[in-house]
Amino acid sequence: MKRPILIGSIPVFSLDSLERKTKDSEGICDLVELRLDYMREVDPKILELLKPFAGRCILTLRSRDEGGINYFPDHIREAFLSKAVRDGFMVDVELATSLRTGIKPFISSMHFLRKLPERSALSGLVEKARSMGKHVKIAYVPSPNSRSTMVRILEESENLSIMEIGSSPESRIAFSLLGSEMIYCHLGDPTASGQMECSRAVKIIDCIWKSL
Numbered sequence: 001m002k003r004p005i006l007i008g009s010i011p012v013f014s015l016d017s018l019e020r021k022t023k024d025s026e027g028i029c030d031l032v033e034l035r036l037d038y039m040r041e042v043d044p045k046i047l048e049l050l051k052p053f054a055g056r057c058i059l060t061l062r063s064r065d066e067g068g069i070n071y072f073p074d075h076i077r078e079a080f081l082s083k084a085v086r087d088g089f090m091v092d093v094e095l096a097t098s099l100r101t102g103i104k105p106f107i108s109s110m111h112f113l114r115k116l117p118e119r120s121a122l123s124g125l126v127e128k129a130r131s132m133g134k135h136v137k138i139a140y141v142p143s144p145n146s147r148s149t150m151v152r153i154l155e156e157s158e159n160l161s162i163m164e165i166g167s168s169p170e171s172r173i174a175f176s177l178l179g180s181e182m183i184y185c186h187l188g189d190p191t192a193s194g195q196m197e198c199s200r201a202v203k204i205i206d207c208i209w210k211s212l
Contacts, residue, residue, distance in 0.1 A: 004176035011038040037068040060092040066111035098132040108133030112140040139163040169196035
């Protein structure tokens with residue numbers, strides 16, 4: 001069993017103090033997610049300013065349909081993400097966007113904020129996501145029997161991460177014991193309900209993995 005990859009999510013309202021925030025995360029989490037959809041506007045020119053963080057940061061410009069904060073027209077969002085990939089950044093892109101544009105992200109993600117698809121349909125979506133990205137992430141709001149569905153999906157898939165939204169943060173630790181590859185947590189300012197504070201997650205993970 002592999003130790004999960006710990007990702008600390010940062011809501012980026014502006015580029016001010018971003019260097020300090022990313023440096024403060026060193027030694028706490030493995031990677032940092034920069035949630036750029038918290039910004040009022042995004043211009044591809046900012047990628048030049050973000051280059052110093054490229055090896056450690058995942059860029060996310062989430063659509064409103066999948067939990068994004070501010071609205072960006074599809075063509076603006078897709079142009080930014082396409083250039084980020086070309087410039088060598090790790091990006092998190094929704095599966096629907098990847099399929100529409102051909103963007104091959106570091107993480108191909110799916111968010112189910114209402115109804116979760118039936119297991120067979122979900123398995124098909126996971127396979128499509130695996131064909132697009134290096135890693136696959138599913139974030140969902142739990143419903144009756146949804147956890148048993150996710151356990152089965154984990155059993156049949158590789159490079160897959162499961163995040164529950166709105167439930168106990170410990171659920172993300174539990175899924176990591178079943179093979180979920182990544183754990184998203186926060187560095188002081190949560191970007192999703194159900195995130196654990198990163199330093200607490202590290203303590204729990206260290207305790208578990210040292211005993212395995």
